[in-house]
Amino acid sequence: MDSVRVGFSPRLWWVDAFIGDNARGNPAVVVLLEAPLDSEVMQQIAFELGVSETAFLRRVRDAWSLRWFTPTVEVDLCGHATLASVHVLSAELGVPAGEITFLTRSGPLSGRRLAAGLVAVDLPRSYLEELEPTALGTALGPLREVWQAGPSSVLAVVEDYETLCGLRVDALELFAIPASLVVVVCAGAPDSDLALRVFAPRLGLAEDPVTGSAMCALAPWWASRTGQPTVSARQASARGGLMHARLFERAVEVAGEARTFFSGDLRV
Numbered sequence: 001m002d003s004v005r006v007g008f009s010p011r012l013w014w015v016d017a018f019i020g021d022n023a024r025g026n027p028a029v030v031v032l033l034e035a036p037l038d039s040e041v042m043q044q045i046a047f048e049l050g051v052s053e054t055a056f057l058r059r060v061r062d063a064w065s066l067r068w069f070t071p072t073v074e075v076d077l078c079g080h081a082t083l084a085s086v087h088v089l090s091a092e093l094g095v096p097a098g099e100i101t102f103l104t105r106s107g108p109l110s111g112r113r114l115a116a117g118l119v120a121v122d123l124p125r126s127y128l129e130e131l132e133p134t135a136l137g138t139a140l141g142p143l144r145e146v147w148q149a150g151p152s153s154v155l156a157v158v159e160d161y162e163t164l165c166g167l168r169v170d171a172l173e174l175f176a177i178p179a180s181l182v183v184v185v186c187a188g189a190p191d192s193d194l195a196l197r198v199f200a201p202r203l204g205l206a207e208d209p210v211t212g213s214a215m216c217a218l219a220p221w222w223a224s225r226t227g228q229p230t231v232s233a234r235q236a237s238a239r240g241g242l243m244h245a246r247l248f249e250r251a252v253e254v255a256g257e258a259r260t261f262f263s264g265d266l267r268v
Helices: 041-050 080-094 160-167 169-176 210-225
Strands: 011-019 028-032 053-060 063-069 100-104 109-114 121-124 128-131 147-149 154-157 181-189 191-199 205-208 230-235 242-247 251-265
Touching: 011 080, 028 080, 041 053, 041 063, 041 109, 053 080, 063 080, 080 100, 080 109, 080 210, 080 251, 128 210, 147 210, 154 205, 154 210, 160 181, 160 191, 181 210, 191 210, 210 230, 210 242, 210 251
Parallel strands: 028 053, 063 100, 154 181, 191 230
Antiparallel strands: 011 028, 011 242, 011 251, 053 063, 100 109, 109 121, 121 251, 128 147, 147 154, 181 191, 191 205, 230 242, 242 251
């Protein structure tokens, strides 16, 4: 059971994750807790902050409890807010840049700081099951391929980068698709191996700016096409983002750059 504690001021950091050339990344707020906080209070904080994901960190012996909230719901996995948490712990709080372990609803996850300013997190890989190209109806227009990516995500492949960028979707039509994440991808982009857009109306997000957890499906998909375990990806959202991934047997290492935009204190 969660504990309720009010009248204290946890620190927070606003971090832009997966930034790069012509890419502003995805904002996440990382909140450092000294004690457990009631889930309802965490949800209220996430709603007030209004970013796509708010991460709540709390030290638990040699690891860190990590929970993620959109403005409307707690989620089981979030790549960019986990990357932001590694950045805060290593760059802002002086935690050694080696392996950092997080205890999450998706099980233990690890992260680290790499060379050349990159931060990396290990996320569970998705196993893909091919569906009929018509499985998603007309919400995304004509599709080359459709894949089920775990219990809560679908992967839709479009013809090319121009088609991806020109995609106009109806949130109500997307909501009818039984998936939390709808990942739309094409091979080839101006400066990366592939490009993607991600829609998540069931999580309260019309379009996600940058989605690290999408690489859990995209890295295996790319490897099945090319035989290559590494892939670079540009998220073609309004903010834009750059990600790098490496496929392992049971995990995908997702890496990118992050920077702190501002920090402060919360009044709870």
